[in-house]
Amino acid sequence: MTDHIKKQLLEEIHKLEHELAHELPAEIKKAVALGDLSENAEYHMAKQRQEFVNARLGQLKKRMAEFSLVNLANIPKDKVAFGSTVTVFDTSKDDEIVYKLVTSEESDVAKGLISTTSPIGRALIGKQVGDTATVVTPSGKRELEVLKLVTIHDEVEA
Template identity: 40%
Template sequence: MSEKILITPEGYRKLLEEMEDLQKNQRPAIIKEIEEARAKGDLSENAEYHAAKEKHALIENRIAELSRKINNAQVVDPATVPKDRVNFGCRVVLYDVDNDEEIEYMIVGEDESDPKNGKISINSPIAKALLGKEEGDEVEVKVPAGIRRFEIEEIK
């Protein structure tokens, strides 16, 4: 049995949309490309055919990966998550002690991670250090650039 994958409703919706696009649009289009390339004759030297077959394999692999993720998804609505401690789905306002700045992150699933837009994976070093902590707690996080120190200002 596979491990559950935590994901927000928005992230789950995006996985479903990608799956639908792959199955209803991209897969039929690539199958048509393969048929058209096959009709051109000698397959051993047909670059279009080989490229289309390779693209088809990538699409099928992505469909299988998405299917696994969708089937193992545990959708967590951030609105229902307790805000007394840092949990999956929480927004956390941090004070970066070393850079004297305030940062806000939302802790999301791996597929939803987008650090530039304030969404960090539950498996990232910062999220792992924050999980279970309370407002006012200080944490030290080992990141590729060294050690960063944060104080949790607010959990929302």
């Protein structure tokens, strides 16, 4: 996992923890002071925000735990995997395309950064140069032939 993604997640976690511990209790206390809670919009909004923040914190902490399990030594050196840059020939578009497989937080299709969990990413994982991947997309099936592969290990060595 790239360090800047880990840093972004940690920053969001710290921001949400601060909101949960300091800002939301103050908002709730202020809303309670206004009186009748059954018709108190400020109170209900603060409680809804508190639930959302708790849920988001759970998601972020789970994602950080998942990232801590990533071991670069387990990533194959000769097959498409996380961190690989893959040049493919798309037979349906009659075009060469370069993709880099990244985390879902980093994905940006316009820049060729695709998530390992996207349909194209999942179809390419485990492929080698010369293999063909069939991708089912909303616009139909696409055949992608792997022309060139640069793994995360190749990039580290360069």
